[in-house]
Amino acid sequence: MDEEKYLGYIKYEGPLVEDGLMDARKQAKALIGFDSALRYFIAKRAPEFRNIDFEIPVRVRKGSWEALIPETVAGWVQAGLGVVATAYFTKAAQKMADKDFEDFGITDLFKLAIESIKWFARIGKHMGNVAIREFKDVQFTDDLTQIGIKNEDGEVLFVPKYILDLYVSTNPRLLESMAENIQDGRSLAIGSMQAGEIDEEIVDLSDKSIFCDEDAELEEDVIFPELVHGDYVVLEGEVTRENKTSNSMGFKYNDHILTAYPETGSIVRYKPLLFLKSRLFGTVNRIDETGRIGARRPKLYFSNLEPLEEDNYDSELFE
Numbered sequence: 001m002d003e004e005k006y007l008g009y010i011k012y013e014g015p016l017v018e019d020g021l022m023d024a025r026k027q028a029k030a031l032i033g034f035d036s037a038l039r040y041f042i043a044k045r046a047p048e049f050r051n052i053d054f055e056i057p058v059r060v061r062k063g064s065w066e067a068l069i070p071e072t073v074a075g076w077v078q079a080g081l082g083v084v085a086t087a088y089f090t091k092a093a094q095k096m097a098d099k100d101f102e103d104f105g106i107t108d109l110f111k112l113a114i115e116s117i118k119w120f121a122r123i124g125k126h127m128g129n130v131a132i133r134e135f136k137d138v139q140f141t142d143d144l145t146q147i148g149i150k151n152e153d154g155e156v157l158f159v160p161k162y163i164l165d166l167y168v169s170t171n172p173r174l175l176e177s178m179a180e181n182i183q184d185g186r187s188l189a190i191g192s193m194q195a196g197e198i199d200e201e202i203v204d205l206s207d208k209s210i211f212c213d214e215d216a217e218l219e220e221d222v223i224f225p226e227l228v229h230g231d232y233v234v235l236e237g238e239v240t241r242e243n244k245t246s247n248s249m250g251f252k253y254n255d256h257i258l259t260a261y262p263e264t265g266s267i268v269r270y271k272p273l274l275f276l277k278s279r280l281f282g283t284v285n286r287i288d289e290t291g292r293i294g295a296r297r298p299k300l301y302f303s304n305l306e307p308l309e310e311d312n313y314d315s316e317l318f319e
Helices: 024-045 073-079 083-099 106-127 161-167 267-273
Strands: 006-013 059-061 065-070 146-150 156-160 187-194 197-203 232-243 248-253 256-262 277-285 299-307
Touching: 006 024, 006 106, 024 065, 024 106, 073 106, 106 146, 106 156, 106 161, 106 187, 106 197, 146 161, 156 161, 232 256, 232 267, 232 299, 248 267, 267 299
Parallel strands: 256 299
Antiparallel strands: 006 065, 006 187, 059 065, 146 156, 187 197, 232 248, 232 277, 248 256, 277 299
């Protein structure tokens, strides 16, 4: 692999893929899983890009089965956009620069995303369970940039603080599609370039159960699987009801009613939006009744609701 030309990669290696071949369905599953994971972390870092339908260039090649992100990814992304999307993309990039720092660009977003995917695998392997979100007896480096987390054997793994901050709000099923392809003779490797050197994490058959359920298939009736726990979202729908007791509202999104809660304050101030098409700004929550991430139906915690149409109802309805 020409290391200087790539930001990072996923690959499957072992006797089953020595000729670079893999079942078409497994390849599709791996690529979709990689694409989804990249977009997930890009949106975490820069929510402005969530609603842009950009293309992610991936080069697949033999030797093992490899999917690589080229260093020229920024140019590829922008080249694949239409006129309107390009304008929005440019505006979003400017917002990101204004909010953060000028030299942080599109390529850096992809570097961070690949790095986050690799660390998700590394932390999951270390802890033996990707659902663990609380860490006890942590340690800190002198400059406080890394946090040492212990597993049940007392072993300590030092993790960059910004990575751990991302990890604790990440869907534990993030690597599921990629991990499902692992079997005897085929392991998954996730690598990123660090100072010109490859830093790689390998997930083999002994680790597979950490990242996916080997014995049971996923529920096929999960509502809006693309709405991942912890994601910041901007959704358009209709406010259908209010419930003062639970301080919640019904938000109709793509023919499903989702329960939405204001992050702060009472729902009373949102009464004028009842039965109106509105835009919701908020965060997805998929905590189930057991306290784990994996609820079939997501809930929304919104910071703002804004109307997309004028109120044609008599104001007395809301008094």
